[in-house]
Amino acid sequence: MxxxxxxxxxxxxxxxxxxxxxxxxxxxxxxxxxxxxxxxxxxxxxxxxxxxxxxxxxxxxxxxxxxxxxxxxxxxxxxxxxxxxxxxxxxxxxFTGTEDVPELHLPLSLLEDSDRYVIVHEAWNAHWTRAVENSLDYPHVPFVHQNSFGRELNAVAQTDVIAQVNVKAIPNGMTVRNRLNTFPSGIEFDWHQPNCVVIKFDLVGMPVRSHLFAIPINARQTRFMQVILPYLGMDQTSFDIVQFTAPVAEDRIVIESQIGEVPNTTDECNVPTDEPSLRFRRWYYRVVKRQLPSEVTVIEDVARLSR
Ligand code: FES
Ligand SMILES: [Fe+2]
CATH class of the missing domain: 2.102.10.10 (Rieske [2Fe-2S] iron-sulphur domain)
Structure with missing residues (x-):
């Protein structure tokens, strides 16, 4: 068929x-x-x-x-x-392009663990760049996800705690380390150009990898796909897939409220925790749109200025 x-x-x-x-x-x-x-x-x-x-x-x-x-x-x-x-x-x-087929730069974890993952996907009324940016964004967690996995972070975010978001370039992407200044451990995201973000976290001390793909359907719609790799040896029958996939519905409401593709770097207000998003936007405008990214002003927070 x-x-x-x-x-x-x-x-x-x-x-x-x-x-x-x-x-x-x-x-x-x-x-x-x-x-x-x-x-x-x-x-x-x-x-x-x-x-x-x-x-x-x-x-x-x-x-x-x-x-x-x-x-x-x-x-x-x-x-x-x-x-x-x-x-x-x-x-x-x-590959829908007209040039030579490029090498695929997939996260290695996806290639290695192909026989034991769970895939969930749905179509969103949003541009794919908005979905990638959301996947790279830590400060939305206490607000968008305040009724799910961001509940505890929401209480913390009501204090004057500061999020430290560090970005490091990796081949064809970046690693983003997110932590709070009051808490030693954090969560890490890897971005693989153009549209894959791997969320790396531990569950009962074992690594779980959630691969998020924002696949463009057209300029107005995106297929948002989660490929979740439970850790090796995890009992698949007791793996609560809903626990990992349901909060994405919370993202969807906000992402669908944004209009069109991500704007260029100077077109919105930015703060230090927006660094991953700004890096993504710079890459998108330079490589995909073939435009020069504009110089951006980031409002620094007081703590960072005094360091
Ligand atoms: S064979 Fe005539 S339209 Fe396809
Ligand atoms: Fe989210």
Whole structure:
């Protein structure tokens, strides 16, 4: 069965060829533009258009045009648009760009632990950059999550405690260390360009890794996906997945209230704990938007100035 998806503003159709490999084509027939996802997969593993029955192989090559006597050379000019796919850790990765397929820089933990994770995802009415920024943001926890895992932090945030957010560059991303000046331990986030944030925390002394992906559906919608790696040896049947995934609904309400993509670095007010967000915005405007990031003014807090 072909499956229609929307990814980064493109309508795609996914199907399995005869070898079981997953193919991704533009969901638009090169003949008269019908949606190929309304068609069927033939016994030979080609995708047949629902309109005039043209057939396409997994690389987009046109393999049959009914009612016309065309030779191979003529058919070779009738290809559908094909996108490269790769299956890593049980997930299908599709490259929708037009340049050469770049190396994927996935967090190693995801590649190593592919057989024992839990995946939850849903579509948000938000730009993907807002979701990434939220995943990198520590100071929202006591407020957005005051009725779940941020309850204790909410009480602390009512005092004059100061959050210390330290950012360190790592290849293709950054590590963010968050802690309170009154408390020795904290929580760490890794950002992997462009859209993955790994939340690293301990549960009963064992490491749990929550991989958050903000996958652009289009300019207004994002598929927010959580891939959670319980620690090795954790009893999967007693793993309370809801405990980890439910608070994301709290984020969603706030993120959907933000309008459009993240603004450039000078377009909003910033404080020291916004450093991860500012780094992300600088990268987004320089690399993705190909614009120069603007110089930013950060309002320093008194404690930091007096250090
Ligand atoms: S529109 Fe697809 S075969 Fe004609
Ligand atoms: Fe959150």
């Amino acid at each position: 072909p499956v229609a998806i929307e990814l980064a503003g493109e309508s795609l159709v996914l199907f399995r060829d005869r070898t079981g490999a997953i193919a991704a084509l533009l969901d638009r027939c090169p003949h008269r533009g019908a949606a190929l996802s309304l068609g069927t997969v033939t016994e030979s593993g080609c995708l047949e258009c629902p309109y005039h029955g043209w057939q396409f192989a997994s690389d987009g090559a046109c393999t049959r045009v009914p009612l016309n006597a065309l030779n191979d050379n003529q058919r070779s000019q009738l290809s559908a648009v094909c996108f490269p796919t790769k299956i890593i850790a049980g997930l299908v990765w599709v």
